[in-house]
Amino acid sequence: MTAPQPVQPLPMPPLNDTAACAATVERLRRNREPRALVVGNPNVGKTTLVNAVAGTNLKVGNWSGVTVEKREARLKRGEQTLHLIDLPGAYSLSPHTPEELISRTALLDEAADALLNVLDAGNLERNLYLTLQLLDFQIPLALVLNLVDEAEQKGVVVNTAVLSAELGVPVVATVGSKSQGTNAVLPTLLDQAQIGRRVEYSAAIEYAAGVLVAHMNKLSTLPPQAHRYLALSLLESDPSLRGRLAATGHAALLEAADTERDRLEAQGIDPLIDIAEARYARASAIAQLAIPDAESRLTLTEKLDRLALHPLLGIPIFLALVLLVFRLTFSVASPFVDLIAGPLQEVASGWAVGLLGSVPLLKDIVVGAIIPGVGTVLSFLPTLLVLYLAMSFLEDSGYMARAAFLADRLMRGLGLDGRAFIPLILGFGCNVPAVYATRTLERRSDRVLVSMILPFMSCSARLPVYVIFSAALFPHAGAWVVWSMYMLGMVVAFVFAWALRRTSLPPEGSGVLLELPPYRFPAWAVMWKHAFRRTASFAKRARTTVLATVAVVWVLLAIPMSSGYTFNQVPPAQSLFGRVSEAISPVFAPLGFGDWQATGALIPGFVAKEVVVGTLGQIYLQEQAAQVTSLGLIQGVQQAASATWEAVKTSVAALPTVVALPSLSADTTAVQKSPLATALSQAFTPASALSYLVFVLLYTPCVATIGAIQAEHGRRVAWVTVAYELGIAWVAAFMVYQVARLLLP
């Protein structure tokens, strides 16, 4: 390669020092196993492709930003091990998002032996922009033209031979989700990847880039295969790259770049525009050659969008889908939740009694703490699995992006974009997956903000508390009480978010850009894998926190605080738990429920909200924990099997009712005459009951949610959230109590 015609004489080394680059790659290859980076635009099926090629099980979704960190798959071919590194989606290598920064950093630091660029065949021109940037790296490249089936439906047939000839790199056509063509990917990458034909920019740009490359050649601190890319990015004045170079002692290089930029600007050239236009001109020319006769068809996506984004029907359709997801979660998952919390735990306890009956203390620990603890974790799983399956369907199909489009206007006031609406909606089902769903947001401050307000979304576990109190104290207005709890949660969430935006989490950056991907029918196998993986990851992450908390509550209940009782043989009131509750209870006196019973029931609610009702029963009715009868192995298996069969039947029978209209008051009459309702109607006044419900709605996320927030954003955010929410719950319940006391009899 020779330098472009210089405008003024300067000693110039060749722009593409291929020999030096090859030597570097060779040196690295000797020392370790080869590594290839998988790069591509968001939502082109990189992860699906890596899974198909490597037989791994990485997460996928039809949603930009599913891969938020780099992930690695190891492949064996004969003696050779190849590391395939799946990078998050990037439209370009000038990073705008944390994901793009991860991709760019990997390209600069990994000293990859080869690059695998995955492209969407249906959107060739735009995808080529990134390819042309990759060609500025002196790293062998192979292209995968993915989603060719979808492109053909759109009337786009890409001639891969022409594409390969134009770019000077090998091209494989694939359908990753159906494993078509994926066998050819690995051999092509390993044996044929090449340093291809790079874009020729205008003479002025090439000259300026040449000067900067010459400067870098003298430094030997920057990877030689990236010199040309770095030079061009400096001319584009990429802020994050400048920051990084400044921090690593390259001030002289930055100065040289400024000189070159000034010189270009003096000639009336804006390098950013010049470079983008040159790349698009090249991309457009290649696309026209490779797609000789593109027809324009009215695609399925456009037809579906006319309905899904219809000015009048769009929002009702969205709400109906959300409702459908919840009803699916309730009716399909809840029989299994009941199965785990009820019969299966009874069987496990029965076995434990049978086996450990001779060692009372050990038996009590197992039956009183370990089995309920494990049971609590397990009882989340059916709900999560169903919710995740539904979510995967909406994500993989492309509908989530439409939901973000519809909801964007609502979220604007909070400095969020439409994507933030999805985790909030999911929060009504269960806060835990909702916290993980915040990952799809681009900015960290947005993710933290949404996670912090999420627990105010009344999750399904809080509903039983509302139902029993409504039945006890508001028999004629039960539905309204329940409804107003949901509304209050949303109002508080929005007010809290608004306050956070103005204090500790100001909105970062500006400008919102959503991509609306074509609709795709999700592959069932992928959805199942995806949902299982997420559910299992919850069980893995949350089990320690949940188990520890259940154990602590059990120990507190077991320690006697007055004489005459022994360890684990003590009524709740005389236990350490009772005393702790009593000590805390004056705090709640201004809220109208300052006795130890009401306070005591709130403590296990910290573990899981569904426990509150059970504890209320235990305390108010002095219910002893049901006497566990010893079970033999066979008996236990029979009992578990028949209960499981019942759960399956109930769940299947519930499927058709999913589409029926919802009813808020369904359960109230059934529980109205229960002994607990009677007890509560004596212990609470309408005002103190309302205040109690408001407190239960707002007071703290359950341990599983705290665990999720901690996993996503760190310990500090998690405990700050808990502290804030306790405070807000107290204030809100106080206000409700004081107002209600005046208004209600």
Place this chain on the structure above:
Amino acid sequence: MVNLTAASLPSRPLGSLSPGQVAYVVNIDQGHPLRRRLLELGFIRGARVVWVRQAPLGDPVQLRLGRTDLALRRADLQGIWVRPEEQDQHQLASVPQPEQPIQKARL
């Protein structure tokens, strides 16, 4: 991609288009918060943009650039300058448009 017949028309902000209208990009203001990103997505001089629809709540707006559908907020459409395609030119098959201009009946 570049439409020369529209060159004589004055440029307008992208936000001033109406549903179904086609336009060609002229320029993006220097200070536009998404300038770099939009250039990389192909909002370069002469690129053809179709205004597909606005969201039911009025914002954001769905645009089609090449074969990509994007949503941008109205606020971000300011500072993107375009020249609209002339009315009688070929219309995009995929965007619904009335066959004839709708005339209000006068009583």
